[in-house]
Amino acid sequence: KQEVTQIPAALSVPEGENLVLNCSFTDSAIYNLQWFRQDPGKGLTSLLLIQSSQREQTSGRLNASLDKSSGRSTLYIAASQPGDSATYLCAFQGGSEKLVFGKGTKLTVNP
């Protein structure tokens, strides 16, 4: 059974700091690794999707990397802002269409 683990569960940083969120998965047969943002009481916003043939994807201040051999992905957020405060979820997509989610990292960026 595929398991997705996210560390840390919560993170609080001052504004302007660069930070890294971690995601690990147990099954190396991966199609996609996707990072989402979820604001309280809201749905999911897709941030970055990395296909298995890719090593990283970038969008603005966000950079996500994928290392299939070690079963890890990281989400790097540069120059964090209070508006970045949210829960960040990573999701593994294997041979089926199903997504397996981690429990998320709750990020708080303090002004």
Add this chain to the structure above:
Amino acid sequence: GAVVSQHPSRVICKSGTSVKIECRSLDFQATTMFWYRQFPKQSLMLMATSNEGSKATYEQGVEKDKFLINHASLTLSTLTVTSAHPEDSSFYICSASLPALAGADEQFFGPGTRLTVL
């Protein structure tokens, strides 16, 4: 593009009633839709996979008679929570699958429906 809507966004009902939640792909046709539930401070758990014109596939532990799923068209799937009880109170989120040229299809998520059963 790839927008998914859900209706209603929030519903409060009495125990024993049935509640229907709609999930629509607004600008694309989705042969596959997914239903998830999320308890407070927990991650999303897949409940079922819904394919247009066929019966839904439920995950282990999900009661198909309690959570009725209908996928009548390529843009609409509905989840009906029958005889709802307080333990069914949760955040329900749907997603619609957009076919990819290569690799696995990408899912796009609706804004979610907060169900509270009194």
